[in-house]
Amino acid sequence: MKFSRSVALLAWAVPALGSTYQVKETHFVPRGWNAVGSAPEDHRIELHFALKQSRFDELEKSLYDVSSPGHPRYRQHLSQEEVHELVKPTDETLGLVEEWLGSHGVDVHGLDYTPSKDWFTVTLPVDTVERLLNTKYSVYEHEDGTQLVRTPKWSLPEHLHDHIESIQPTTSFFRPRKEGRQFKIADELASFSANAIAEAQVENPTVDTVCNATAVTPLCLRTLYGTVDYTIQAHGKNKIAINNFLNETANHSDVNIFINTYRPEAKGFNFTTFIVNHGDDQQTPDTPEQLEDGKDIEANLDAETIIGISYPTKLYTYNTAGTPPWKPSAGSDSDTNEPYALWLKYVSSQSDDVLPQTISTSYGDEEQTVPRSYAHSVCKRFAALGARGVTVLFASGDSGVGSNGTCVSNDGRNRTQFIPEFPSSCPYVTSVGGTMDFKPEVVAFNERNGYVSGGGFSNHFERPHYQEKAVKGYVEGLDGLHDGLFNKHGRAYPDLAAQGRAFAVVWNGSVHAVDGTSAATPAAAGVITLVNDALVAAGKRPLGFLNPWLYAEAHKTFTDITSGSSFGCNTSGFPAQTGWDAVTGFGTFNFEELKDLALSK
Template identity: 55%
Template sequence: MLGSSLVVLLAAAAAAASPLRARSPYAVKERHFVPRGWSSVGKAPGEHIVDLQIGLKQSQFDELERHLYEVSDPRHQRYGQHLTPDEVHDLIKPHDETLDLVHEWLEDAGVERPELEYSQARDWIKVSLPVNEVERLLDTEYSVYEHESGAHLVRTPEWSLPRHLHEHIESIQPTNSFFRAGPRKSNVKPVGKKAEKPAGLAVKVAEAGSASSSVSDVCDEDYVTPTCLRTLYGTIDYVPQAAGQNKVGLANYLSETNNRSDVSIFLSQFRSDATKAAFNFTIDVIDGGDNQQTPNTAEQNASGKDEEGNLDAETILGIGYPTPLIAYNTGGEPPFTPDDAVTSNTNEPYLTWVQYVLNQTDIPQVISTSYGDDEQTVPLSYATTVCRQFAQLGARGVSLLFASGDEGVGTAGSCISNNGSSAATFLPSFPDGCPYVTSVGATKGFSPEVVAYDELGSGSIYASGGGYSNYFAQPAYQAAAVSNYTSTTLGSAYAGLYNASGRAYPDIAAQGQKFVVTWGGDNILLDGTSASTPAAAGIITLVNDALIAAGKSPLGFLNPWLYSEGYKAFNDVTNGSAIGCGVDGFEAAVGWDAVTGWGTPNFPKILEILGLN
């Protein structure tokens, strides 16, 4: 009897000493409604391979956020003192207990540690498993979903975890995210039809440091070129001085790349001193991303392959040369082919991309992304965890620019809530609602610039996007400006269709209509915040060049500087609106507004505010 009691006592003591908690029953961790346009077409094949990403609770994200705002605020004594990768990792690495509990759970399910891959901070765990094993691990059932466009995904509307892991695991994907990183561009010329230079327009290249012509001489709103953009925003006479230390990046998704031959043809026309850069810029291929440099097939031409990629590279090099460019080509599309069940499902492109970039030691100081989707297609956990990854880049001194969208406040006929109520609503965009990125709207015209708007035919329109997030609260840095606009300009208009307390966007704007783009050897015209975002990125890149040349830190996360003092160097846009959802949407106004932000950049004034003139 004494022996058995001793065994019980020893067992109890061992259990009390263990850092691991007792097993607990499963409970649903997250549900997310299937977005409009998607429908289940059958059960997912059990042998289909899923690249599972497990996001662990970061130990000190609040501290990381504090550091981010301090080093990004020009009023703070730590302004410009960006964090090192190791300093960031120390703040976001999970607690040991979190790792122990997650490892125990995985091992109980037969997933051994040698199968696991980790982010550098060990806050993400990746493991490739067949669907049938993932279903047991998450107590769920995956289906094949088809989008009205014909794309397919393997997803589940909800997933579960043992209760004791709910506080340790923030997100697991791919599960219930139906995010599709669509490009923010619209064709304005039929494929194959060349864009003709307007008669009398001076498009002869003005190389850096040369005397510039007037805006009226070099700009035509139906044929926007780098010479026009550089003249309009005041960079035409600037000679970069820190091209070796300063870099700029762009993100490609959806099998897009930057065709070097097209880029070369473009630069030879509009920036001849940069022509050689077409074959010198870096292309990093991530997770099976595309880098096809041979001519498109007829099918690829019909889909517009590389229009987006060429637009981004040509615009950035046309403005920012000789700053080195890095293009990140991230795979993940198409995510699933029904007749090839073992194809790996990697359609979480932002997560894949940001994890890759965070693992690099040499990251461009500015990165332009011309992709996004409706916020409600993304579960809150995914949006939050990806947004927090962006905060890490900001803390390290990176300016992340995202296109605000091309459908105003939402596509007419689709402005319906995805929460099961089918209530009418405006459609905010992701990642624009993330408070740690800078969102870029679009303008057109020159005297003055107005909100970009174009009728594309067949009832389709292009209108610069803007709105208020339903996921992310309004950050302190923009509260005063947004509150003034919401109460004074909007008043009771559209009450109930948007979240007045949400993070509002865009933050800035730039030209974004009828850009000349070389594609397939010909010049075509493209609309979109896909154009305004690389244009803004090129200008901010030159600001960083001037800062670095002066021995100062790059701007890093722009918004605290922008809303506190930087806005004074932006050209206010006061005409036009974010037309969408069958209404005029948010209108431009004096000061900040939810369609062009603070307006468009004035490069000489920015340098003056930064003490560089």
């Protein structure tokens, strides 16, 4: 999809039509940000408009119908055209919005719409945007030097409030981060990796013989979760994808070294990259600055982990533009840093025969830095993917319930509270926590780099009905622990877990160990895509949105994790317990049992 970078402005402008302006949204400036000056008038902002979807209630009902075992429509996923019909705005919405934009001199013929027209982008100078939204933008600087052009509130003519859900960048100060942490360990990693090819050829592998906490390899994961003997049958039809943000891209050279070392039978395997909004796909050696920043460790981790488990399933990578820090200057285009909107705009345009059945994303934000309207708009677009039969997985975070010293509410009251993650807090995605060790697996953490598998309860989204029983029981079992620090009635996460510590990753030509739920998420995605492979090979539909089935019955096939906690915010955090818990969800995979259950439906 081609994205329009600008539209023509007419030489004249007339007052906005219809009604007086009323504030649409306010959002407190998060900690660490300070206004340092007015935004240059001719600085250009790429605005993302989310319009009200005309029949989202019907889409949501369809999503749950096709995702709930026992329903007559179970796995009868919607087509792209059917989803577009449900989410497209009404003619009234489109007419009123375009009339308003035209009254401010915007050429409405240059609006860059999604195929369903529920989302569009337009690039305009700050002074035009300030008139449109009756607001004032400033340059805000974070304590780490990152700069953004934002505003703490914006308004719309009153008659448009029910037609426009979100406009960004306005109040959004969120900063997507990679949920992965590299750490340096002793020479045993080098010696362990040197024996990897021999290990990869072990006959009748067991967890005891192929799993080592120093460096978790594909053979370990495949043995631990029971996929090692599965023969993939539908790799031409079944597809899996990863999202790369923040200028990350999977390096083909490093991936090939990884394959040759850890899955030599996959030698020559390649993946397809989709570039979104001029995203990065650098394949040349990193500069010293990029090496210092660890560029592409995350993307390599995701691609290598998935290939290690799901080869020869077709792999896509989506490389979406946008990364801080950014220095504003007159006449420059802003780094919108709104990656989910950009990516969703792109992927919603992909046809049913191209769209992957499983998508893994190892990035997240503090939920409180994401404006509620934007979070809900993005979450609805994830629901649309689920309705089309896509399993969307997100990492649950690497800071437990919140990093010590940062657990303060962003609502003007400066309350101490746990810090939930978005998009893991969206009820239409599957959130993945991290484990470590093998017999038994426990909650993942690493004191050396501050990593603790994340979990919690949303302040933006109510608890969905599919998790009511499991989560209510868990909250009651806490018996008042951490009361007042979290929203007992919010969407709880994660939903499940996978290994998330000391993954062997090839980066810059050599092996490194990486921790994080960003490792757990592609590992989980790899297992899920093998279940989909079995379904597709049997002539059945893929799993799609996983959670209703997971909470209803599939969790019975999982290995429960009952040791450890998501400590943080100077507390013990949420404990792992029998059954579902807010640190490992329902636990980790037993592939054979999960596959057989899926095939029985």
